[in-house]
Amino acid sequence: MEKFNTVVSTVVPLPISDVDTDQIIPARFLKATTREGFGDNLFRDWRYDTDGNPKADFVLNNSEYSGEILVAGKNFGSGSSREHAAWAIYDYGFKVVVSSFFADIFKNNSLNNGLLPVQVSEEFLESIFEKVEADKSTKLKVDLVAQTISIEGTDLSESFEIGSYKKTCLLNGYDDIDYILDNKDKILEYEKNSIKF
Amino acid sequence: MGKTLFEKVWENHVVSSVDESTDILYIDNHFIHEVTSPQAFAGLEKRGIGVLRPEKTVATPDHNVPTINQHLPIREALSAKQVSKLTENCEKYGVNLYGLQHPYHGIVHIIGPELGITQPGMTIVCGDSHTSTHGAFGTIAFGIGTSEVEEVLATQCLLQSKPKTMKIQIDGELAKGVLSKDIILYIISQISSSGGTGYFVEYCGSAIRSLSMEARMTICNMSIEMGARGGMIAPDQTTFDYVEGREFAPQGESFNNAVAYWKTLFSDDDAVFDKELYYKAEDIEPMVTYGTNPGMGIKVTGTIPELSEITETGKKSFMKSLDYMGFKPGESLYGKSVDWVFIGSCTNARIEDLRMVAEFIKGKKKAEGVNVLVIPGSKQVEKQAIEEGIDKVLEEAGFKLREPGCSACLGMNEDKVPRGEYCISTSNRNFEGRQGPGARTILASPLMAAAAAITGKITDIRELV
Numbered sequence: 001m002e003k004f005n006t007v008v009s010t011v012v013p014l015p016i017s018d019v020d021t022d023q024i025i026p027a028r029f030l031k032a033t034t035r036e037g038f039g040d041n042l043f044r045d046w047r048y049d050t051d052g053n054p055k056a057d058f059v060l061n062n063s064e065y066s067g068e069i070l071v072a073g074k075n076f077g078s079g080s081s082r083e084h085a086a087w088a089i090y091d092y093g094f095k096v097v098v099s100s101f102f103a104d105i106f107k108n109n110s111l112n113n114g115l116l117p118v119q120v121s122e123e124f125l126e127s128i129f130e131k132v133e134a135d136k137s138t139k140l141k142v143d144l145v146a147q148t149i150s151i152e153g154t155d156l157s158e159s160f161e162i163g164s165y166k167k168t169c170l171l172n173g174y175d176d177i178d179y180i181l182d183n184k185d186k187i188l189e190y191e192k193n194s195i196k197f
Numbered sequence: 198m199g200k201t202l203f204e205k206v207w208e209n210h211v212v213s214s215v216d217e218s219t220d221i222l223y224i225d226n227h228f229i230h231e232v233t234s235p236q237a238f239a240g241l242e243k244r245g246i247g248v249l250r251p252e253k254t255v256a257t258p259d260h261n262v263p264t265i266n267q268h269l270p271i272r273e274a275l276s277a278k279q280v281s282k283l284t285e286n287c288e289k290y291g292v293n294l295y296g297l298q299h300p301y302h303g304i305v306h307i308i309g310p311e312l313g314i315t316q317p318g319m320t321i322v323c324g325d326s327h328t329s330t331h332g333a334f335g336t337i338a339f340g341i342g343t344s345e346v347e348e349v350l351a352t353q354c355l356l357q358s359k360p361k362t363m364k365i366q367i368d369g370e371l372a373k374g375v376l377s378k379d380i381i382l383y384i385i386s387q388i389s390s391s392g393g394t395g396y397f398v399e400y401c402g403s404a405i406r407s408l409s410m411e412a413r414m415t416i417c418n419m420s421i422e423m424g425a426r427g428g429m430i431a432p433d434q435t436t437f438d439y440v441e442g443r444e445f446a447p448q449g450e451s452f453n454n455a456v457a458y459w460k461t462l463f464s465d466d467d468a469v470f471d472k473e474l475y476y477k478a479e480d481i482e483p484m485v486t487y488g489t490n491p492g493m494g495i496k497v498t499g500t501i502p503e504l505s506e507i508t509e510t511g512k513k514s515f516m517k518s519l520d521y522m523g524f525k526p527g528e529s530l531y532g533k534s535v536d537w538v539f540i541g542s543c544t545n546a547r548i549e550d551l552r553m554v555a556e557f558i559k560g561k562k563k564a565e566g567v568n569v570l571v572i573p574g575s576k577q578v579e580k581q582a583i584e585e586g587i588d589k590v591l592e593e594a595g596f597k598l599r600e601p602g603c604s605a606c607l608g609m610n611e612d613k614v615p616r617g618e619y620c621i622s623t624s625n626r627n628f629e630g631r632q633g634p635g636a637r638t639i640l641a642s643p644l645m646a647a648a649a650a651i652t653g654k655i656t657d658i659r660e661l662v
Contacts, residue, residue: 035236045630164217
């Protein structure tokens, strides 16, 4: 996993709530056996019409919006546990997803792939949407060490939560398997003492 | 202070604590399928490590398999590749596989319980969000991503932050024609598709106690549709009777020892939940969904909310959803025509579901122009249905019993609902495009789906039973 550093970037706004993982990457595109290339089908059915032509009104097809930060409405990533959703967002080029609420499995999947989910208040989320609508070049700064997100050129800022373990993993590019395997003696000990009938 | 059922099972599985909110949790059983496991095995390969406890993982291909002619090679190349990759990986790493045509093949969440692999007090995970199904046995069961599948294969453990706990109590008696599917659709309509996020739910109360194991599984299955990590029900005599004698369940003296332990798995009277919700069974009616997430549900006699009832920030998503479905605010769904009926999925494809459908349609005929898909949850369900003559009853009504798989629940195989057409479905998700690009899904119980198949429109099952 790549190390996560501070991200300062313009944003892609998606002010829709309850974006489920079937919208992020529809099931029919889950048939690959590798992790790469899912970005091409990110938001496939919102992004392309039935003939495969880009839909002009969808934000990813609007060249005025770009950047490494996706900002979405409440309850992002609900539904299926498909990690392909996190892979698709990361593969497309995003490093951060901001929302006022994330589904649990999506959050875990993101953290396991170096994609940082940043949960902000409803008010702060609205502020981001308003600022970006007024000025598409608005930048956000996401500082993982300080656990803060701020709108550049304003005094608007919020802190966000992340467990200390996952924070360390992201900052250093570590993953869970390395950590657990370092504790293998504890697993064997557990197995020896676990309940048997 | 007493403990909740969830806390008891969780604490029994902590190998070690990592930080203030995270534990290394031991996993008793791991299920895998063809879609979310290939990258996990590739990860092991890349690290040069093996599967720590291959005997604790069980594999079956279900998501993309065809539901007719399963004895023939899979025609769709990418699906065939995923299924053969699963077979190859299982052989290489010594994982038990119930492949196509095996008598134990089926949807992963149907075969676990029916084989007795799923038992009270366990931790069970799978790269599929509907793993919550197994919670009906008093297990901590939840869906995981592919990196986590790799983690469990490599270590038989999972690093997890401990969720909050929620109690949902439903007391009273269900009216005739109201099923456990209606209970869960009702709860989700009350708390929304994100109301359970961050929580692990325990369902309790007299209405839950009176349900069969299969009906309980339907409820726990859809815990994820309110955003919850999982949902569980304390095991009782109904649970023990269901588990007893199944292939992989403890036998004889071991079974008695197991039951003695399983009887300790309940929430203590003074246990504290982070949130508690109470509902009356009498308030629950047959449910249908009108929108594009499972929280958008109404009683079949109800109407879609007016735009004025929706919060300011939710209006855009609400209208987007109704536009997709071709419905208007304030409308009723009662009497609306359907084009397709899907009876299947890990939510409602067990033998009791098929029995209920068969009993209702016996002597009736499918409405002209309606397409009906009936997909058994497993080879064992299929076999049982044939032994009971359910397949004949279905055929006489103009339906057909196909072969097991996830099918039109998520349209990864050929079973898709065409663009713009309406499907009343016993599955779990009504997301945009879930049953095929442009497909419009109305979630309901197996009886409501069967009623619509006969009348050709959304019908109140209570008028027909």
